[in-house]
Amino acid sequence: MATIAAASKICALVPVKRLGWAKSRLAPHLTTGERNCLAEAMLRDVLDVLSKVPQLGGIAVITSDTAVASIANDYNAVVIDDLDDAGINNAVRRGQRALAAEGYAGVLVIPGDIPFLSAQEIELALSALADCNVVITPANRDGGTNLLGFSPPHVMDPSFGLHSFRRHLAIARAMGLEVVVLPLEGAGHDIDVPADLWSDTDGPAIQTRRLLARLGKDVPPACPGPTQEPLSP
Ligand SMILES: Nc1nc2c(ncn2[C@@H]2O[C@H](COP(=O)(O)OP(=O)(O)OP(=O)(O)O)[C@@H](O)[C@H]2O)c(=O)[nH]1
Numbered sequence: 001m002a003t004i005a006a007a008s009k010i011c012a013l014v015p016v017k018r019l020g021w022a023k024s025r026l027a028p029h030l031t032t033g034e035r036n037c038l039a040e041a042m043l044r045d046v047l048d049v050l051s052k053v054p055q056l057g058g059i060a061v062i063t064s065d066t067a068v069a070s071i072a073n074d075y076n077a078v079v080i081d082d083l084d085d086a087g088i089n090n091a092v093r094r095g096q097r098a099l100a101a102e103g104y105a106g107v108l109v110i111p112g113d114i115p116f117l118s119a120q121e122i123e124l125a126l127s128a129l130a131d132c133n134v135v136i137t138p139a140n141r142d143g144g145t146n147l148l149g150f151s152p153p154h155v156m157d158p159s160f161g162l163h164s165f166r167r168h169l170a171i172a173r174a175m176g177l178e179v180v181v182l183p184l185e186g187a188g189h190d191i192d193v194p195a196d197l198w199s200d201t202d203g204p205a206i207q208t209r210r211l212l213a214r215l216g217k218d219v220p221p222a223c224p225g226p227t228q229e230p231l232s233p
């Protein structure tokens, strides 16, 4: 891992699995090459936004993919080696430990597949995290978690996976932590299933929009989205 200047600040932590394995749920709709390009475009959009938030103390990408590491370098992000690729929770725990050791006051976990997030939304999440232990931004549509802030960095273990929003909230409350639920339209839009490709959201997502337009996937068809999950547990 490259050296991170110790700072009493919040560091963004972006977990990214190997591009060749990315977005398997889009396999019925996109070729492996298209999924690879989409994962890269989304990651570039996320890192571009993060690099425009001066309040962030740093940006770290945890990955085992050298191509992802090279993209991270384009945005001056530090790369943490994901030694075993054992899933997002394992990667985030490893990142939390590394960033705690660097002296960061907190960590904001940002998946690489939320290209519609905006700098203003990250600023809101950072402000919220200044006054609590855990910030959770639910996914707009599938009950998942799209931003997860921790202060201090290892105050709680991540529990990403099906219906993770309710679970993260329940774990934090059971631990007696101060939690803020922060719904955000752009950051709440991840791209997991084909319907996510066709639903639009305000937010820059410049590389993602360009790629989807090139692939001819940017026209919203009459397609129902995934089942809506209520926000409260
Ligand atoms: N470093 C690291 N990141 C991961 C791992 N698994 C998932 N991620 C990242 O976590 C974020 C959310 O991942 P998922 O939605 O579970 O996976 P995905 O590749 O985006 O999509 P699916 O293959 O369809 O599940 C993405 O940025 C992934 O690249 C892992 O084992 N290691």
Ligand SMILES: O=C(O)[C@H](O)COP(=O)(O)O
Residues within 6 Å of the ligand: 088, 111, 113, 139, 143, 144, 145, 146, 159, 160, 161, 162, 163, 164, 165, 190, 191, 192
């Ligand atoms: O907990 C979650 O929301 C997922 O495991 C990680 O994000 P996804 O919605 O991109 O799969």
